[in-house]
Amino acid sequence: xxxxxxxxxxxxxxxxxxxxxxxxxxxxxxxxxxxxxxxxxxxxxxxxxxx
Numbered sequence: 001x002x003x004x005x006x007x008x009x010x011x012x013x014x015x016x017x018x019x020x021x022x023x024x025x026x027x028x029x030x031x032x033x034x035x036x037x038x039x040x041x042x043x044x045x046x047x048x049x050x051x
Contacts (some may be wrong), residue, residue, distance in 0.1 A: 003022065003024060003029065004024045006023075006024060007023070008021055008023045009021065009022040009023065010039065013050065015040065016040035016041045017035065017036045017039070017040050017041070018033075018034070018035045018036070018044075019033070019034045019035075019041055020033050020034075033037070036043070
């Protein structure tokens with residue numbers, strides 16, 4: 001995939017307590033970083049046959 005396409009790229013560590021989002025903001029790449037002090041990020045389940 002092309003990082004200059006305007007899409008967001010999401011990266012999550014194995015413990016699901018840290019997340020990085022990479023995106024093109026028009027004149028350069030930007031990264032958002034989030035770390036949880038407690039708990040984990042929750043994501044919807046992907047149905048079989050999708051994705």
